[in-house]
Amino acid sequence: MDFQLSDDQKELQETARKFARSELMELSREMEEKAVPLPDAMRKRYAEMGFLGVNLPEQYGGLGLGHLEALLVLEQFAMISPAVAWPIFESATGPVRTVEHFASDKLKARILPEVIKGEKIVAVSMSEPAAGTALTDLKTAARYDGDEIVLTGQKRWCSGGGHSDYYIVYCRFDDEPGAKGIGAVLVEKEREGISFGRPESLMGFRGIPSADIYLDEVRVSKDNLIVPKGGFGKLMTAFSLERCGNATMGLGIAAAALEEATEYSQERHQFGKPIVDFQAIQLKLAEMAMKVEASRLLIYRAAVNASQGLPSILDSSLAKCFSNEMVVEVASKGLQIMGGYGYSKEYRMEQRVRDSYAWGIAGGTTDVQKTNIASALVGRRFNQRACPFFPATQRE
Numbered sequence: 001m002d003f004q005l006s007d008d009q010k011e012l013q014e015t016a017r018k019f020a021r022s023e024l025m026e027l028s029r030e031m032e033e034k035a036v037p038l039p040d041a042m043r044k045r046y047a048e049m050g051f052l053g054v055n056l057p058e059q060y061g062g063l064g065l066g067h068l069e070a071l072l073v074l075e076q077f078a079m080i081s082p083a084v085a086w087p088i089f090e091s092a093t094g095p096v097r098t099v100e101h102f103a104s105d106k107l108k109a110r111i112l113p114e115v116i117k118g119e120k121i122v123a124v125s126m127s128e129p130a131a132g133t134a135l136t137d138l139k140t141a142a143r144y145d146g147d148e149i150v151l152t153g154q155k156r157w158c159s160g161g162g163h164s165d166y167y168i169v170y171c172r173f174d175d176e177p178g179a180k181g182i183g184a185v186l187v188e189k190e191r192e193g194i195s196f197g198r199p200e201s202l203m204g205f206r207g208i209p210s211a212d213i214y215l216d217e218v219r220v221s222k223d224n225l226i227v228p229k230g231g232f233g234k235l236m237t238a239f240s241l242e243r244c245g246n247a248t249m250g251l252g253i254a255a256a257a258l259e260e261a262t263e264y265s266q267e268r269h270q271f272g273k274p275i276v277d278f279q280a281i282q283l284k285l286a287e288m289a290m291k292v293e294a295s296r297l298l299i300y301r302a303a304v305n306a307s308q309g310l311p312s313i314l315d316s317s318l319a320k321c322f323s324n325e326m327v328v329e330v331a332s333k334g335l336q337i338m339g340g341y342g343y344s345k346e347y348r349m350e351q352r353v354r355d356s357y358a359w360g361i362a363g364g365t366t367d368v369q370k371t372n373i374a375s376a377l378v379g380r381r382f383n384q385r386a387c388p389f390f391p392a393t394q395r396e
Contacts, residue, residue, distance in 0.1 A: 003297075005072070012054075012069055016076040019049060020084070028081040031207035032351060035199075037163055038207070040118075043087055047118030051077075052091045056100060060112035067093075067241065067303040067311075071248045078252020079259070081348075082355050083207025085249060090160070091115050093245025095124035095168045098184070098238045101310070103226045107186065111166065123160030125167045125187075125213055128153065133368060134384075135170070136179045136232065140215065142171040148219045149185055154212060159362070161211035162196035165189050169215070173229035182232040186224040193218040204355035241306070242363055243316035247299050250327035250359040254295065257334035257352050258288045264338050275337075284333045291326040298322055314376035321369035324360035331356040 005013065027042065046052050055070040056062030063069075070092035077085035090096055099111050099122065114120035131138040140153025151171055158167070166188060172181045187194065197212030227235055262285055265276035275281050302315035311319075331352040335342035342349040360366045375381050 247323035
C-alpha cells in the first residue's frame with residue numbers, strides 16, 4: 001500500500017495547478033459575477049492541454065490514464081471554482097463516461113472525440129418535476145417508430161440545460177412501469193421539438209447553466225440509444241464514478257478554503273500579533289486539515305480500487321457522503337476565521353460556503369449515500385417504498 005503519488009502523477013497535478021491559477025483566477029470571478037459558463041475558447045485550451053480526456057481511451061484522443069489522475073486534475077480546477085472545473089467533471093466522471101461505458105462503438109466514435117477536442121459538451125438529464133431521488137417514477141416517454149426513437153416529457157435540474165450540445169435523457173420505454181422500463185437516449189440540442197425553460201437562479205453553482213428541458217415528440221435515430229429499457233441498474237453503476245467526481249469538487253472547495261484561511265490567519269493581526277497565534281484559530285485550522293485529508297484519502301481509495309473500471313458503491317458513497325458534509329463544515333470554518341472579510345464578496349470564501357451545499361444535493365443526497373453504505377454493510381438493498389404500517393392495497 002503506497003500513499004505517495006508517482007512522479008508522473010505529481011507532474012500532472014502540478015501542470016493542472018499552474019494552469020488553473022495562472023489562467024482561471026480572474027475568469028472564474030467574471031463567471032461567478034455574471035453567471036456565465038466557461039467560454040468556448042477556454043474549453044479549447046483545456047482540450048489542447050489534455051484535461052478533457054485524462055482518463056478517456058487513447059483511441060478517441062484521450063490520454064488513457066486512470067481515474068486517480070483525472071481526479072488529481074479535477075481537484076486543482078475545483079480549488080478555483082466549480083464552474084471552471086465543470087467541463088472536466090463532465091468528461092472525466094460524469095455523463096461522458098456513461099457514453100464511454102455503455103454506448104455503441106459507433107456512437108462513442110462520434111461523441112468522445114468531439115468532447116476530448118473541446119468541441120461539444122454532454123449533459124445528463126435525469127430528474128423530473130415529480131422524480132428526483134425516486135428516479136424510477138420518471139415519466140418521460142420513449143417509443144420506437146421505425147428507425148427513430150420518439151421522446152416526450154419534461155426534465156428538471158439539468159446542469160448544462162440550454163447550453164450543452166448533447167443530453168443523455170433517461171426515459172421510460174413503451175410505458176412499462178418501474179425500473180424495467182427505463183433506458184437512456186442521446187438527444188442533440190438542435191433536434192426539432194426540444195426547448196428549454198428559463199435559466200435557474202441558484203444559491204451557488206453560478207457559471208454552471210441549469211434549466212428545465214421540454215421534449216415534444218423529439219425524434220432521434222435509434223443509433224442514439226445508449227442503454228435500452230431494463231438497463232436502469234447499469235445506468236446507476238456509472239454513478240459510482242460520478243460520486244467520486246462530486247466528492248472531488250467538494251474536496252477542491254474545502255482545500256482552497258483551508259489554504260486561504262491558513263494564509264489569512266498569518267497575515268491578519270489583532271491584539272498585536274497574527275491571529276494564528278491564538279489557540280482558537282489553531283484548533284479550527286487543524287480540524288479543517290483533518291477533514292480535508294480524510295476526504296482526499298477516501299476519494300483516492302475509491303479511485304485506485306476501481307483501477308480502470310467503476311468504483312464500488314460502498315467506496316464511492318463513503319467518499320461522496322464524507323466530502324459532502326466535510327466541505328460545508330470546512331468552508332464555514334474558513335469564513336469564521338476570516339470574519340467580516342470572509343463574509344464579503346471581495347473575497348472568495350463566501351462563494352465557497354454557497355457552493356459547498358450543492359454537492360450534498362447533486363448526484364444523490366447525503367441521506368441516499370448513507371442508505372447505500374448501510375445496504376453494503378448488511379448485504380441487501382432496502383425497499384424505500386414499502387410501508388410496514390398498512391397493507392399494499394391501502395398504500396395504493
